Amino acid sequence: MRSNSVGWLFLAPTLLILFIFGVVPFLYVLVIGFTQWNSFAANPDMQFAGVENFRRLVFDDQFLYSLWLTLKFAFFAVVSEIVLGYFLAQLFMRDFPGKGFFRTIHTLPLVIAPIAVGATWRLLTVPGLGPLPYYLNRWFGYDFNISRYIDQAFFTTVVMDVWHWTPLVTLTLLAALSSLPKEPFEQAQIDGANRFQIFWHITLPLLKPAILATVFIRMMDALRTVDEVWMLTGGGPGAATRYIGLHIWRVVFPKTDYGYGSAMSLITLYLTIVMCWMLYAGLVARRELKRVD
Amino acid sequence: MYHFKSLAASTLTAMLLASTSPAFADFWTDAAKGMEGTTIRGISESTPPSNYAKDVLGPAFTKATGIKVEFEATSWDQMYDKAIKDMEANTGIYDFVYIEQDIIYSYLARNFLVDLTQALNENPSLKSPDFDPSKFTSFIDNFKNDKGDLFGVPMEAFIKVYLYRKDLFEDPKIKEAYKAKYGTDLAPAKDHKEYRQIAEFFTEWGKSNGEELWGTTVQAASGHPASVYELVESVFPTFGVYNWGIDTKTYGASVDNGGRLNSPEAKAAFAWWIDNLAYAPPEATSSTWDEVAATFAAGRAAQGLVYGENAAWIATDANKSTVVGKVGVALPPVEPGVMDEASSGAGYIGYYDGGAFGIPHSSKNKKAALLWLQYIGQEAVQADWALAGSRITHKATYDNPKVQEQDKKVDGYYTLMREKGPLFRGAPPFPFHNQVREAIAPFIYQAITGELKPDEALDKAAAAADAELKNLGYRK
Numbered sequence: 001m002r003s004n005s006v007g008w009l010f011l012a013p014t015l016l017i018l019f020i021f022g023v024v025p026f027l028y029v030l031v032i033g034f035t036q037w038n039s040f041a042a043n044p045d046m047q048f049a050g051v052e053n054f055r056r057l058v059f060d061d062q063f064l065y066s067l068w069l070t071l072k073f074a075f076f077a078v079v080s081e082i083v084l085g086y087f088l089a090q091l092f093m094r095d096f097p098g099k100g101f102f103r104t105i106h107t108l109p110l111v112i113a114p115i116a117v118g119a120t121w122r123l124l125t126v127p128g129l130g131p132l133p134y135y136l137n138r139w140f141g142y143d144f145n146i147s148r149y150i151d152q153a154f155f156t157t158v159v160m161d162v163w164h165w166t167p168l169v170t171l172t173l174l175a176a177l178s179s180l181p182k183e184p185f186e187q188a189q190i191d192g193a194n195r196f197q198i199f200w201h202i203t204l205p206l207l208k209p210a211i212l213a214t215v216f217i218r219m220m221d222a223l224r225t226v227d228e229v230w231m232l233t234g235g236g237p238g239a240a241t242r243y244i245g246l247h248i249w250r251v252v253f254p255k256t257d258y259g260y261g262s263a264m265s266l267i268t269l270y271l272t273i274v275m276c277w278m279l280y281a282g283l284v285a286r287r288e289l290k291r292v293d
Numbered sequence: 294m295y296h297f298k299s300l301a302a303s304t305l306t307a308m309l310l311a312s313t314s315p316a317f318a319d320f321w322t323d324a325a326k327g328m329e330g331t332t333i334r335g336i337s338e339s340t341p342p343s344n345y346a347k348d349v350l351g352p353a354f355t356k357a358t359g360i361k362v363e364f365e366a367t368s369w370d371q372m373y374d375k376a377i378k379d380m381e382a383n384t385g386i387y388d389f390v391y392i393e394q395d396i397i398y399s400y401l402a403r404n405f406l407v408d409l410t411q412a413l414n415e416n417p418s419l420k421s422p423d424f425d426p427s428k429f430t431s432f433i434d435n436f437k438n439d440k441g442d443l444f445g446v447p448m449e450a451f452i453k454v455y456l457y458r459k460d461l462f463e464d465p466k467i468k469e470a471y472k473a474k475y476g477t478d479l480a481p482a483k484d485h486k487e488y489r490q491i492a493e494f495f496t497e498w499g500k501s502n503g504e505e506l507w508g509t510t511v512q513a514a515s516g517h518p519a520s521v522y523e524l525v526e527s528v529f530p531t532f533g534v535y536n537w538g539i540d541t542k543t544y545g546a547s548v549d550n551g552g553r554l555n556s557p558e559a560k561a562a563f564a565w566w567i568d569n570l571a572y573a574p575p576e577a578t579s580s581t582w583d584e585v586a587a588t589f590a591a592g593r594a595a596q597g598l599v600y601g602e603n604a605a606w607i608a609t610d611a612n613k614s615t616v617v618g619k620v621g622v623a624l625p626p627v628e629p630g631v632m633d634e635a636s637s638g639a640g641y642i643g644y645y646d647g648g649a650f651g652i653p654h655s656s657k658n659k660k661a662a663l664l665w666l667q668y669i670g671q672e673a674v675q676a677d678w679a680l681a682g683s684r685i686t687h688k689a690t691y692d693n694p695k696v697q698e699q700d701k702k703v704d705g706y707y708t709l710m711r712e713k714g715p716l717f718r719g720a721p722p723f724p725f726h727n728q729v730r731e732a733i734a735p736f737i738y739q740a741i742t743g744e745l746k747p748d749e750a751l752d753k754a755a756a757a758a759d760a761e762l763k764n765l766g767y768r769k
Contacts, residue, residue: 039381040399040725042766062735128576128593147515147579150742236516237578238742239735253374254518255731 033262040256053263063264065239066247067271073154073243074222077161081218082211084162085169092174110167118231121160125232146233150240157229157241161222169214176210177203212283216276223272244268321357324419324664329359331661335650336376337391339366341602342449342682346669349677354668360661369581370518373727376653380405385655388662392445393648394435395720400651401438402724407652410442412663419660424667428687435719436649445649446666449684451601452710452717453527453644457481458595459621459704467498481623482596485531485565488626492572495595508572510585510597515741519581521734524566526644526720527598531627532562535640536721537729539758544767546729546758554733555748555755558628563747567740578741590614598625600646601706605683608703622704624713632716641718647684685710725765732761 036049057063092103109117125132125146133144146153184202193201204211226245229235235242235250242250248268252261337343343366351362367375376390380403392400400406413420426433426443436445461467462479471479471494482488492508499506512523525537538554539546546552553559570577574593576584586603588594592615599607606613608620625643627635634640650669652662668674670686676693679685683706690696691711700707720726733754740750762768 038728038765039377039403040728040765044403126576126579128574128588133575145575145578147576148742150744234514234516236514236738236742238515238739238744240742241516242735250731254370254727256377256728 029262029265032258033266035259035262037259038255038257046259049259053260054267056260057263057267062239062242063244063247066242066244067268069154069239069242070223070225070244073158073161073225073241074219076155076158077165077222078215078218080158080162081166081169082215084166085214086173088166088170089173089177092170093177106170107167109164110171112164114164114227115231117160117164118228121156121228122232125156147237150237153233153237153240157232160228160232161225164228165218165221169218172210172214173207176207180206208283212280215279219279220272220276223268223275320421320423321354321664321668322359324421325358325360325661328658328661328664330361331658332361332363333388333656333658333661333665334363334365334386335389335391335662335665336365336367336372336387337650338369338372338393338648340449340682341606342678342684343391345678345681346448349681350669350674353674354665357668358661358664360664362665380653380655383655385653385657387653388656388658389650389652389665391448391648392436392651394432394646395723395726397436397445397649398722399724399726401444405653406444407654407656407659407663408438408442409444409446409652409663409666412652412659416660416663419663419667421664421667421671423671423673425672426670428672428689429670430686430688430714432645432647432686432719433649435647436651445651446670447647447649447686448669449602449682450645450647450686451604451684452714453598453600453625453646454604454706454709455481455623455625456589456597456599456604456607457621457623458592458616458619460616460619461495461595462621470494470498481621482626484626485628488596489565489569489572491596492569496572505574505593507574507594508596509569510580510588510594510599511566511569511573511577512580512582512585512598513566513570513573513577513741514581514584515578515738517581518730518734520741521730521737522582522644523598524563524737527625528562528566529559530635530641530643530718531625531631532558532565533628533631533634533640534559534562535718537723538755539721539723539729539762541721543769544723544762546762547752547755550759550768552755552758554758555751560748560751563740563751567747570741590616592616592619598643601683601710602646603683604703604706605680605699608706609699618702620704622706622709624709624716635716638715641716643717645714645717645719647686647719679707683707725762725767728761728765729758732757 032046033053034049034051035046036052037046038044088106092099112120124130125144127133127145127147136142136144144152146156180203184206185198188198188202224245225243226249229241229243230246230249233241235246244264248261248264251257251264337346347364347366351364355361372391373396376387379386380390380400392406429447430450432450433443433447436447437443462481468479474494475490479491482491488509494508495506496508498504513520529535529538534553534556538552538556538559540551543551546554548556574588576588580588582600585597586599586607589597589599590603590607590613604620604622607616608614609617611617627642631640631642635642650666652659652666656662672687672689675685675687675690676695679690679693679696680699683703685691685696685707691707696707723729736745736750736754736757739745740747745753759768
């Protein structure tokens with residue numbers, strides 16, 4: 001009993017900080033989500049609006065489009081990062097000349113602030129100034145203009161995200177690969193399994209927890225991406241890269257529609273939790289069910 | 294004898310100056326007594342006039358008063374974000390904020406700003422003898438309330454003008470080629486048809502001569518409000534669509550609700566502007582006001598609508614501009630009848646932009662900020678500021694020899710502003726500019742990328758503006 005009290009006492013500062021900086025803002029957003037509050041409205045005071053903001057969301061084409069776009073972005077970015085990260089991790093498992101140097105260079109994007117990543121890519125791609133559009137046009141006659149063509153802008157944001165975050169996936173999978181037991185692989189080789197069979201039946205199942213954790217982290221990051229994209233495209237051209245984080249930012253800050261923006265944030269949080277749960281259920285619970293059978 | 298009289302007069306003048314100068318300088322020292330060492334913080338957009346205030350006037354004020362000025366010059370959207378958050382939350386980070394002409398109505402509606410007239414009346418010891426609101430141009434009226442009380446001291450005012458490459462327009466070879474092609478003389482465009490023709494000509498000229506030259510700039514950033522502003526404030530009026538196409542009495546935007554945002558004139562204006570992209574450099578769709586100026590300064594466009602605050606450096610600063618001495622200035626092209634409407638006061642032909650510094654109620658150093666605002670509002674500091682930022686807020690600045698000298702180098706920009714300024718107008722007195730802008734912006738952007746046709750985009754924009762105005766409680 002006494003040790004419990006001491007434990008709570010030690011935990012108290014952390015819990016207090018979590019409560020102040022985590023729970024209180026969340027509750028605040030929750031309350032505002034049920035109000036109509038725009039500081040530049042005819043009536044700038046906060047007024048209770050019931051579920052009106054949530055009802056509006058269902059019919060808001062721009063919000064739904066942003067949501068769809070974010071899911072598309074997260075899918076392309078995370079899948080690319082996992083695949084690329086796995087191959088790079090496999091590469092780093094082997095010895096080759098300059099491995100240490102290459103590994104250091106490859107990890108560098110991770111330490112760059114997202115806003116700086118966005119600025120760098122903007123300088124690379126800005127039409128009329130950036131080297132990428134210049135050389136693509138000069139060498140291949142390709143008109144690369146991310147401020148005009150929506151598909152180019154979308155995939156540039158995906159490539160930027162892959163460039164920035166693949167090293168994280170590589171490091172995670174490298175750590176997981178390094179810790180795998182040797183025995184199952186040796187046994188499979190003795191039994192005459194080919195490389196694909198070893199990958200499919202041994203490596204992949206053993207890596208599953210690490211892959212799952214990485215997918216969770218990257219998916220949550222991708223769903224809330226703001227700063228890099230804001231710097232690179234500002235959400236344009238048109239609405240091509242107006243991902244949900246940017247959309248909420250525009251509603252809450254330039255438009256000062258706090259009530260509606262809070263409702264959007266809550267729905268986005270809810271959807272993120274649901275998606276993570278579904279992913280978890282799909283990848284882990286199914287295995288648990290199989291084990292029970 | 295003559296020499297003696299002259300010497301005596303000079304001595305007397307010197308003595309008078311010597312006796313009056315300390316008194317003049319002493320006001321700032323006396324008024325700032327007890328405030329030495331105080332630091333006032335302010336935020337503004339990073340523009341040539343703001344940077345002059347930051348780099349030149351701030352240190353000079355510190356030297357005169359002992360009050361330090363921390364000046365944050367940042368991007369336009371960041372500036373508003375930070376200033377509004379600070380004033381709403383009453384945190385008191387900023388002691389003075391930039392108030393653009395169009396946002397003053399929102400700030401006054403929210404009672405964010407200190408009444409400067411009242412503050413000076415309550416603190417006579419802080420009233421500078423060199424600060425006189427009557428010496429300002431009529432632009433200062435934008436920052437007064439119904440009673441005539443002042444809420445901001447203008448620090449910049451300029452018009453968005455039509456800049457063109459004088460060297461190209463006067464090149465005999467080019468003139469000859471133009472006349473051979475179109476049968477008319479090459480001259481600054483008076484209407485939209487001429488403008489398009491010139492744009493087309495120079496784009497082809499650039500291509501055929503292997504030059505990086507296009508016919509026009511377009512401020513068409515496809516994800517930044519700058520494009521919305523160019524459309525509603527600079528292009529619409531030249532087609533006779535005023536006040537953003539919103540009815541100032543009913544606050545309706547669509548034609549069905551009494552507005553003109555999706556009127557045939559607005560649609561013609563938007564289609565003309567979008568079609569100009571074919572004659573603009575590739576950076577046009579990522580160009581805000583800054584990039585448009587940079588494009589023109591880099592010699593990549595033959596003509597364009599450029600914010601006047603950039604005119605001086607484009608025309609005179611060889612370190613930043615490749616077209617020094619080659620810049621012509623004229624009024625924007627307009628549709629028939631629009632100039633008459635503007636002359637009669639029923640309409641206008643373009644945007645009279647500018648801003649002021651005001652003191653938020655949340656400021657913790659109001660008295661020090663009050664002194665700073667008067668310091669930048671002195672007539673004595675205006676001329677050099679006008680040279681650095683092509684902005685004029687005082688009537689007398691136009692007659693200053695330095696400004697007149699510069700006027701010649703900028704092809705009469707200052708004279709144009711003085712004489713034709715009344716043809717331009719600031720934003721309408723709406724307290725909801727940002728909200729309506731954000732509501733219509735997605736459709737403007739989608740028209741720039743070609744996802745929507747201009748007329749479809751304006752129909753959707755007008756419907757969105759109506760819905761937003763209703764939601765905000767303004768629609769009558």
